[in-house]
Amino acid sequence: MPVVDVDPDELRRLAGHEEKSEEDLLDDLFELGLEFEGETEAGELQLEFEADRLDRLSVEGIARSLRYQYGDDRGVYVPPTNAPEWTIAVDESVPEQRPYVTGAVVRGLDIDERGLDSLLQLQEKLHATMGRGRAKGAIGVHDLAMLKGQARKDGDANSIAYRGVEPNGDSFVPLDSDAELTPREVLTEHPTGDTYADLVAGYERYPAIYDDLGLFSFPPVINGRRTEVSPGSRELLIEMTGTDQWTIDRMCAILCYALSARGATIERVTVAYPDRELDRPDFAVGEKRVTHDRIERTLGVGFEKREVIDLLERSGLDASVEHDGDERDGLDGATGDASASADPTDAGDLTYAVSIPPYRVDVLHPVDVIDDVGRAHGFNELEPRYPAVGTVGGRGERSRHERAVRETLVGLGFQDLLNFHLTSGAEVFERMGLAPDDSASTPAGDPGAPGSPLGAAPPATIREPYSRAYTIVRTWALPSLLQVLEHNTHRSYPQDLAEVGLAARVDPETETGVAERRTVAAVLARTDASYEDAKARLRALARAFGAELETPPTEHPSFIEGRAASVMLDGERAGIVGELHPRVLVEHDLELPVAAFECRLDALR
Amino acid sequence: MKLPEAQVAVLEAASATEAQSTDRIAAETGLDPATATGAAFALDEAGLLAVSERAEASVTPTDEGREYAETELPEVRLHAAVREVGGEAALDSVLDRAGLDGPQVDVALSNYARKGYGEIESGNVTVDPDADPDDDPERTALATLVDGGIVDDESILDRLDRRDLIERRETTVRSVRLTDEGVTALMEGVEATERVGQLTPELLASGEWRDAAFAEYDVDADAERLDGGGIHPLRRTAERVTDVLVGMGFSEMEGPHADAEFWINDCLFMPQDHPARTHWDQFALSNPDRVDDLPDELVERVREAHREGVGEDGDGYHSPWSADVARGLSLRGHTTSLSARYLSGEAVGELEPPERFFSVEKVYRNDTLDATHLLEFFQIEGWVMAADLSVRDLMGTFTEFYAQFGITDLQFKPTYNPYTEPSFELFGEHPTTGELVEIGNSGLFRPEMLDPLGVDCDVMAWGLALERLLMLTHGFEDVRDVHGTLVDLQFLRDAEVIY
Incomplete structure (x- = not known):
């Protein structure tokens, strides 16, 4: 979950409550x-919050x-907002992978070092969340005073251009550098370029923003040094490029609200x-x-109309009664348990038209508005009730079977174990003496298939494993079970261990391509x-x-020849x-003999 | 007459004429002193033996006294050595022969003259021909005492005490003497009854057990440690959760561990570019890597929900959506994939509300392994489907569920989940520490999830890590001790059974 660093004094000032003690402030937060x-x-x-309210990524x-x-x-x-004086002209040469741009001009800014830090933090957090690591949306903030734009045509506003640039085309001086670099040089020679090179991999032309003086920004990678913002900057140009217009427009709105x-x-x-x-x-x-009915049903309490409107306004939303189907206005009197009047006709068609400000990226559906009403009302104010819904419960047959087998094993003196399903090829093959070749052929390793050693099956394999021990x-x-024995050689014997658990193998014949089975294994x-x-x-x-049970002799590399049998x-x-x-x-590392068996759970019936 | 073995031995060792200490009897019979005393009292009870107790200064030979009783008193040894060389000798020359050195020389010299064994003058020792160390009362008394006998002569005892050859203590001395009945019994013959070590089938079958006396065990002694079989504590907790949920009317779900992204994430209205869907959070498979068989119509409805939202006023995500991503195969990161399969009708056919379903099953997440996180853990998943459910019903259900585990005073913190709204993190008071800990996540499934699945009523759901519940109920601190191949058997053997 995102974490935002917030200066408490600035927060008090911006919230208009300089008197708040830190403790009160933290409670309110x-x-x-x-x-x-x-x-x-x-x-x-340092404040942590859920990833829905991205408008709270800044102190503002x-x-x-x-x-x-x-x-x-x-x-x-x-x-x-004031009328536009600048235009961002989108050229046909813009790379097709990143066609969208948005922006704003900010004037009359008066920020100090801290304010600038806060702005940069918001930019960075928006990149990490909505911007999906700059892939979906990247923000460039520039000192407008350093830009020189001409009107595209007479009577038109000043203009900058979003276009594509050849990798070895125009060069510019990127941030944190003294050298003029082409976009390709930025990607190979500049540390920031190196970090974000993947985002433009495969592009024929790179995204670039030009003013009259030339290239000044290479989104989503890096800005030019010429337009770098400082605490002295009073006027800003904000541009955002991305793969989705809505996303960059929302990011832009959040940033503009903060400024x-x-x-x-x-x-x-x-x-x-x-x-x-x-x-x-x-x-x-x-x-x-x-x-109105939906609000009451979801929250399980009755509200008066004006209460709902009040709660919505306190959530920063506006509400107007769009369609008041109940001329009696009887709801203003209705309180208490909503289930008592759950019939929708009781509530008529009372409907609110709720206005959602542009920074609320989380509101997709009316239920999100209901959640706001609930939060403003206070969910912990609601009285829990056990739903009057009758159902008959029960365990699944497999789960009952598994439990019965486990109990029988414990009765036979085994310690029940619970091991990881994830492991490595080294553990299930090499260390058990199974030749890796055995796992190559299908359907080897199926306990039901004659002539193939148990376990020697092609395993379901993780694409990017956490570590070599879990692949x-x-x-x-x-x-x-052998691993557990290995880790417990210092503990007293006998060690009689058993497990009823999952094993799996690749099998194209199944729905998922992975044949999962419950297996019963035991060691003495x-x-x-x-x-x-x-x-x-x-x-x-x-x-x-x-x-x-029948036990005809068999051979298995993990077992002594002449002392292994198939479990039939x-x-x-x-x-x-x-x-x-x-x-x-x-x-x-075991220094005593081990006798063992393993069989399919579903054969024990 | 038949008597237990120990009593026969004591009876035979006792005398009708001389009182003997129980210690002496014990020494003579080879019985443990406590056993001999016990037998003596039993015989006293039967009238065969008289046990008399005297609170008496008991006299115990010191180590030095015992040594002299064995090797002779130093003065006696000196006397013997001088006599052997003719009754007179230079002191220096005779000490070696007497085997005396160190402090024993002084002991020998100071007692030699006192006892009139002879004279010591100017380094010469002579023997008094009349002296007879064999009659030395100190020597005799010491021998008697070491032998367990009783010496009454106070003056002799005083002398031995002064020489530190005995130690005198006030103790209870028990002495035994045969009674007339005892003598009679002995004359008529006394046999030892058989002592039975092990009750055997033969004893039972023959009826001999009726005459048998059972050897006493030291019942207080430690018994061998036994580690029987046992259910794993985490499994036991899973079983208990299952019991509670079944009791609340929930039915069990099951389904694949390796499943299509479609069931794991897309059906849950998780945008395809959601950070939790990268390999940083879950385990995608490379072999096999895709599921071709997905229900086409449902796929289309889910795509529609992601792209356009649900309902007149619904918005979709502004994220790309492709069926290719949905066909990707992963290890499930939550068992909500099962809920999706059941709600869609794919698992057990169309469901008619009301329904309650649950599972307590493994999920897999690419997390950092530490004391509270594993790569695979058990998730408790539960949901209720009914025509009309509110957040109060959800709160009431959890209140009842957690109360079963001693967790009361639930707090509901509004939170965000892509597939529920409203959503709550559940906090509860730790039963022992009183700390407020997160114990679950919950909410009402969003219309964007339910609508494509064809569900037109309310569904409330929640999830919780079983391991977290176990740690709360057992006070375990490191989840790695509990779950997996690194488990310490001793930990399992010692784990308290919580029911």
Whole structure:
């Protein structure tokens, strides 16, 4: 979850409550869902919050939410904007992978070092969240005073251009550099270029922004040094490029709201695509219609109409009654349990048209508006009730079967284990003496397939594993039990261990391509462990489930030759029983014999 | 007459004429002193033996006293050595022969003259021909005492005490003497009854057990440690959760661990470019890497929900959506994939509300392994489907569920999940520490999830890591101790059974 560093004094100032103690402030923030994580060295609050309210990625946005919470502000606020004097002209040469741009001009800015840091933090957090690491949207902030733009044609505004540049085309001096570099040189020679090179990999032309003096920004990679913003900057040009117009417009709105909250004036820009013109930033207020009935049903309480409107306004939204289907206005009197009047006709068609400010990127559906009503009302104010819904519960058959087998094994003296399903090829193959070749052929390793060693199946394999120890899903369970024995050689013997768990193998015949099965595995590690010990227990287990056990001799690389048998349950090949090969024991640092068996759970029925 | 073995031995060792200490009897019979005393009292009870107790200064030979009783008193040894060389000798020359050195020389010299064994003058030792060390009362008394006998002569005892050859203590001395009945019994013959070590089938079958006396065990002694089989504590917790949920009317779900992205994420209205869908958070598979068989109509409806939203006023995500991504195969990062399969009708056919379903099953996440995080863990997943559900119903359900585990006073913190709205993190008070800990995540499924799945009623759902519940109920601190191949068997063997 995102974490934002916030200067508490600035937050108090922007929220208009300089008197708030830190403790009160933190309580108020928790109410908003912002959790205090700690303090930075500079004494800033580190606040963690959920990734839906991206308008709270800055101190300005958090202050705005606090003002609504305190009731100091109500309803939708849209900052005033001035008419455009600048145009961003989109050239046909813009790379097709990144066709969209938006922007704004900011004037009358008065920020100090801290304000600038806050701006940069917001930019960075927007990149990390909505911008998907700059891939979907990247922000460039420039000192407008350093830009020189001419009108495209007479009577038109000043203009800059978004276009494509050949990799070895025009050069510019990027931030944190003294040298003039071409875009390709930036990607190979500049540390920032190196970091973001993947984002433009495969581009024939790179995105570039030009003014009259030339290339000054190479989105989404790096800006030029010429237009770098400093605390002395008073006027800014903001441009954002990306793969989706809506996304960059929302990012732009969030940034402009923050700058406006610092007293700056927002001036619109014209984004001129070859086929259309846009007036930006897009501060259009959205609308969702939500019925009174839906609010009451979801929250489980009755509200009066004015209460709902009040709660919405306190959430920074506006609401008007769009369609008051109930002329009696009876709802103003209706309180208490909504389920008592759950019939929608009771509520008529009372519907609110709710205005959504442009920074609220999280409101997709009327339910999101209902959530705001609930938050403003206080969810913890609601009385829990057990739903009066009758259903008959029960376990699944497989789960009952698994439990019964596990209980039988414990009755036979086994310690029940719970091992990871994730493991490595080394554990399930090499260390068990299974030749890796065995896993190549399909359908090898299926306990039901004659002549293939149990476990030697092609494993479901993780694409990008966490570590070499966890690269596949285990093909059989005995290797896990051997690992437990290996880690417990300092503990007293006998160690009789068993597990009922999952094993899987690649099988194109199944729905997912992975054949998952429940497997029953057991080991007896004791100074005199023998084949007979294992078979005796397996026989008891089979008998308990009414399955007839036969054990014709077989060969398996993990077992001693002549001391391994196929487990046949009711005539079906289901697994293996035998004494583990000394090679396998020594590999696991074991100094005593181990007898073992493993079979399919579903054969025990 | 038949008596237990120990009593027979004591009876036979006792005398009708001389009182003997129980210690002496014990020494003579080879019985443990406590056993001998016990037998003596039993015989006293039967009237065969008289046990008399005296609170008496008990006299115990010191180590030095015992040594002299064995090797003779130093003065006696000196006397013997001088006599052997003719009754007179230079002291220096005779000490070696007497085997005396160190402090024993002084002991020998100071007692030699006192006892009138002879004289020591100017380095010469002579023997008094009348002296007879064999009659030395100190020597005799010491021998008697070492032998367990009783010496009554106070003056002799005083002398031995002064020489530190005995230690005198106030103790209870028990002495035994045969009674007339005892003598009679012995004359008539006393046999030891058989002592039975092990009750055998033969004893039972023959009826001999009726005459058998069972050897007593030291029942207080440690028994061998036994580690029987046992259910794994985490499994036991899973079973208990299952019991509770079944009791609340929930039915169990099951389904694939490796599943299509479609069921794991797309059906849950997770945008395809959501950060949690990268390999940093979940395990995509490379072999096999895709599922071709997806329900086409449902895929189209889900795509539509992602792109356009649901309902008149619904907005979709401004994120790309491709069926190719949906066909990708991953290990499920949550069991909500099962909920999606069940809600869609894919798992068990169309569901008619009301329904309650749950699972307690493994999920896989590419997290950093540490004391509270594993790459795979159990997720408790539950949901309720009904015509009309509110957040209050959700709160009420959790309140009942967690109360079963001693977790009360639930707090609901509004939160954000892509597939639920409203959404809550659940916090509860730790039963022992009183800390407020996060115990679950919950919410009402969004219309964008339910609508494509064909569900036209409300569904509320929640999820919780089983391991977290286990750590709360057992107070375990490192989840790695509990789950996986690194488990310490001793930990499992010692784990308290929580029910």
